[in-house]
Amino acid sequence: MKNMEKYKMGEKVLMKGNEALAEGAVRAGCRFFAGYPITPQNEIPEYLSWRIFEVGGTFIQSESEIAAINMIFGVAACGVRGMTSSSGCGISLKQEGISYIASAELPFFYANIIRGGPGLGNIAPAQSDYFQATRGGGHGDYRVIVLAPNSVTEMGNFPKLAYDLADKYRNPCMVLADGLLGQMMEPMEFNFDWVDPDKLPPKDYIVTGCKGRPRRIINTLHMIPSILEKHNWHLYEKYQRIEENEVRFEGCNLEDAEIVIVAYGTSARISTEAVIKGRKKGIKVGLFRPITLWPFPKKAINELADRVKKLLVVEMNMGQMVEDVEIAVSGKSAIHFLGRPGGSLPTGDEVLDKVEEILSKPASPERERGK
């Protein structure tokens, strides 16, 4: 068999974020992709349209996002690592299918490379789909695991993490990135070995034809309320286990910080610049970056609020994650917000100006609204 691995583990390569994500998915064992074109994620299907065939997989440009997600439903039901990707309105169309797959407890991986919204919005990077991602997104009581990369390296490595978490918990797992992370090029390296999908542990819940065993049914209809309630509580317990075990975040300069910026993805990256510049000026500013947006690092932020009395949430939206920060902090610290919706980006200097402005005033318990 010819060597299917394109890059060695640890090898530095210059890549676009979307291509890194696509190659990372293939490297993690993805053998089926279905999707419908939408900017700014088109590099993912374009890359996979040739790459996935090199490794014996299949690619379909589907007639719609709805068709794509339901193809993935079938693929996940067969136990194969499948993937779909989209942006904004396309992810909205997939939500019914994602809800079914979550209820059926099948693993799969998808990516939302967010564009500006609502409506058709624009194709510029945004973080406006945070609510949609972290609350499940579709109808009914369910959650999906949400990973938020902030570099091309993480774009390339998170698909493996996503598939592993999806398999571990039999749950959908997504990467939530934006057009900037998807389109920018930077050196990256894969931190995991090539995954041979044939060597993954067998799944005892998939449909394979009932040879030598009783038939299996994958079903999300539970007509009797007590049975559906039981299923809901079963899912709830699983989500609790995920919240206990899978929270991921990163801190920078937190030890002596008087003010901490809370930001993820691109806005975390921009805020890093503010932290570096601020520290040079002697400002005690730190950065807290949630990597899993669901499960959200509630406990870590709550503990942070015991000693840091001023927090600044930076988001490329009107204020979505800031609500989770408020819940986590439970009134222990003042929460400030800097938001740039509509596909606009804050600059590092803008963030630093805001930090200095907040430090110049006494801490107020109320979160200020707006910019």
Add this chain to the structure above:
Amino acid sequence: MGRIYKKPVSMTKIAMRYCPGCGHSIAHRLIAEVIDELDIRERAVGIAPVGCSVFLDEYMDCDMIQVPHGRGCASATGMKRVRPDLIVFSYQGDGDLAAIGTAETIHAATRSENFTVIFINNAIYGMTGGQQAPTTMPGQKTTTNPYGREVKVHGYPIKVCEMLSALDGPIYLERVAVNNVPNVLKAKRAIKKAFQIQLDGLGFTLVEILSPCPTGWGVIPKKACEYVDEKMSKYYPLGVYKDLTKKK
């Protein structure tokens, strides 16, 4: 003397909950008989739709999956692409296949995906209480056409076999009915042929079944069977609409 009529192995013992005279139960049984005769039960995966036949997964004794309303052809595509060795059938009603799932149906057909669709045309939405289907005939009364389907307002019905036969992708399209014994026997032959084509790896097959819905039509079962002959098969002529097996 041996038993000449018994429950197919590919059927479970669960009693069907369809209305008396409903065509779904006959169609289910025909599929089970065909699966038995072709000896493919252990390779088969069936797809149950959203509609009265949502419980198909309880009645078929093979691996089953129930998918969102209208998306059977998409899920079947995914399954067949990653597991071509499986025998996949998607069972769908007319609302499911020709309204909410029209795009998935047409595109699976035009890609000639190698699975089999069993399409139940009962000219009505059974499960939700008898509303207009894309196949409701002009003049036919439903709970959302209390004065009968008026084409100027509601448009014309969709003739699925005729529409799909315009595409290059489908290999085999036939319209049958399950309202009397000769038609049931013909329906079974069509289903068997469709599965055989899939086994031979040739591509997309669809069998449309005109199916009585006495409850939705507001008539007794006997009248419903007559209605299929008198009205439905006039508007939806039975027969083979496409068969590329001879050429291939």
